[in-house]
Amino acid sequence: MSTPPAPARPSLLSFWSDLPREGRMLLSIVVLEFLGSGLVLPFAVVYLHDVRAFSLSTAGLLLGLPPLVGFLVVGPGGALIDRIGARRMLAATLTTMLASDVVLAFATTVPVAAIALVLNGLAFGTSFPAAQTLIASVIPPGMRQRYFGVNFTLLNLGIGLGGLVGGVLVDVHHAWTFQLVYLGDAASYLPGLVLLLGPLRHVAGRPERSRDVPKAGYREVLTKPAVPTLLLLTFVSSFVGYSQLNAGMTAFATSISQVSTRALGFAFAGNTAIIVLLQLVVMQRIEGRRRTRVVAVMGLVWAVSWLLLGLSGMVPGTIAATLLVVACATVFGLGETLLQPTVPAIVNELADDHLRGRFNALNAACFQLPAIIAPPIAGALVGAHLGWVYVALLTAGCLLVGAVSVTRLEPQLTPEVNGQRPQPDASQETILVA
Known part of the structure; x- marks a missing residue:
């Protein structure tokens, strides 16, 4: 058969x-x-x-x-x-x-x-x-x-x-x-x-609502299964991800790794280039796979990128430091290609039509809050010459993203919401007898 x-x-x-x-x-x-x-x-x-x-x-x-x-x-x-x-x-x-x-x-x-x-x-x-x-x-x-x-x-x-x-x-x-x-x-x-x-x-x-649907708000969104876990995942991934790339990474690179602003330009150019070149390829590869597993892989990729940043601080002011900072931002971009198609899809497939704006707003809030609190934390650690603590914090956070995605979020999602395509019905397949 x-x-x-x-x-x-x-x-x-x-x-x-x-x-x-x-x-x-x-x-x-x-x-x-x-x-x-x-x-x-x-x-x-x-x-x-x-x-x-x-x-x-x-x-x-x-x-x-x-x-x-x-x-x-x-x-x-x-x-x-x-x-x-x-x-x-x-x-x-x-x-x-x-x-x-x-x-x-x-x-x-x-x-x-x-x-x-x-x-x-x-x-x-x-x-x-x-x-x-x-x-x-x-x-x-x-x-x-x-x-x-x-x-x-x-x-x-x-x-x-x-x-x-x-x-x-x-x-x-x-x-x-x-x-x-x-x-x-x-x-x-x-x-x-x-x-x-x-x-x-x-x-x-304006979303249509049938009269038998009770009036609902943010409380109903937050009590929906998987939503609190998903919001935690968004918060942590934003804190150890975008909020650091735009603030902490540049502070670490210039203060500890002692690279030039031109090197930072190359780093962000590499980040953009890898996304433009690989996003469509990655998108094809992850289609039909569990989105929670894709996010877990993203956490591992980002952990590698922050370790590369940490290594750049061990060879400050050298060409090696510049190359490692550029590699950090580029590898980070690879992680972005895994994150961006998956989490928004999960959010919008969990959402009810009449509450979809609130679902997306809560996810946006958990993404934006780290942009406010992360730069002062990064600045304090880098300014106190605790670069190794900073890198260790980000690496641990990335690993936490992977763990939460697989062990907590995945059991709360249906296969369809988690991106798995239905398998063909075996009963309709032609049975071949040798």
């Missing part, structure tokens, strides 16, 4: 052709939108300090406003998504981001810059849950993991290209060059607004 063959992994070509029209339209603008983000992302401190002549401490406080405000509004934002619909909320978010960039482009005083960055925080707190909810409303469950992977690839491609263009355009001796890139970032939101207000105006409106 023959064994049932494993289901074939769908090709990228079939993925595009199988996508709903709305999904293809949303993907078509990702590179352009995040090209705008890439134009300004690397230069915020330079703009505020060198161009607008704010002190470094003032610039730091100003740049702390978006994550703080974003965290404060993410809860109400999730409830508002469920009330008015993801499309309307995302359109309001893009409008707010556009206004923030325009105000910041002409901000010559601290209060005006603060207003711009508060607007940025309002949008920051609601953009992720609104976008994830909108995607889940138009993409069938079986395609969401692949969609999130392709979206992440295009996002990084846009940021990478934008960073290159911005690096060529900006000049600290000419304020107008910075105004140009901020206005360019503002303009990058216009295609999304046109889509949401025009061709996509029929999707992701």
Whole structure:
């Protein structure tokens, strides 16, 4: 008797052709939108300090406003998504981001810059849950993991290209060059607004609820099986992951490993390149596998990346230190290709339609909180020359992510939510008699 063959992994070509029209339209603008983000992302401190002549401490406080405000509004934002619909909320978010960039482009005083960055925080707190909810409303469950992977690839491609263009355009001796890139970032939101207000105006409106469904809120989300564990996983992975790459890693690399800022540029370029080059390959390889196991592998990959960073501190100021820092960020990017398609898919397959905004908002809050608390912790450890404690903390946290994913989260998920494709019915297979 023959064994049932494993289901074939769908090709990228079939993925595009199988996508709903709305999904293809949303993907078509990702590179352009995040090209705008890439134009300004690397230069915020330079703009505020060198161009607008704010002190470094003032610039730091100003740049702390978006994550703080974003965290404060993410809860109400999730409830508002469920009330008015993801499309309307995302359109309001893009409008707010556009206004923030325009105000910041002409901000010559601290209060005006603060207003711009508060607007940025309002949008920051609601953009992720609104976008994830909108995607889940138009993409069938079986395609969401692949969609999130392709979206992440295009996002990084846009940021990478934008960073290159911005690096060529900006000049600290000419304020107008910075105004140009901020206005360019503002303009990058216009295609999304046109889509949401025009061709996509029929999707992701106010969720329909039958009258027999009782009114529900965040308490009902938190009491759903697997949700608290998933939120813990998001918090820990964000704390030992993105929050460190953007703050602690750079502090360790410059203070302890003593590498140059140019080396950091190479490190982030390597991080972006590995995502753009490998995300689609990785996405094909993980299709149909348990998402919790994929996250566990991601934890191991990130643990290796932080160990590479630790090794760079043992050879400070050398070419070897530079290569190890670049390797750290590049290996970290490989871990990102495993994380980004999986966790958003789990969140949105656990979510009830009328509570989807709240599900995504809670996940976003657990992702954003570490961005507020991780930099001070990293700064304290690195500043006290406790680099080995810092690396050990991150490595242990990555291993904890893997353990929680496999031992706690996996038993709480159904096979379908965990990404496993149904096996063919053996009774329908042809029985071959030798």
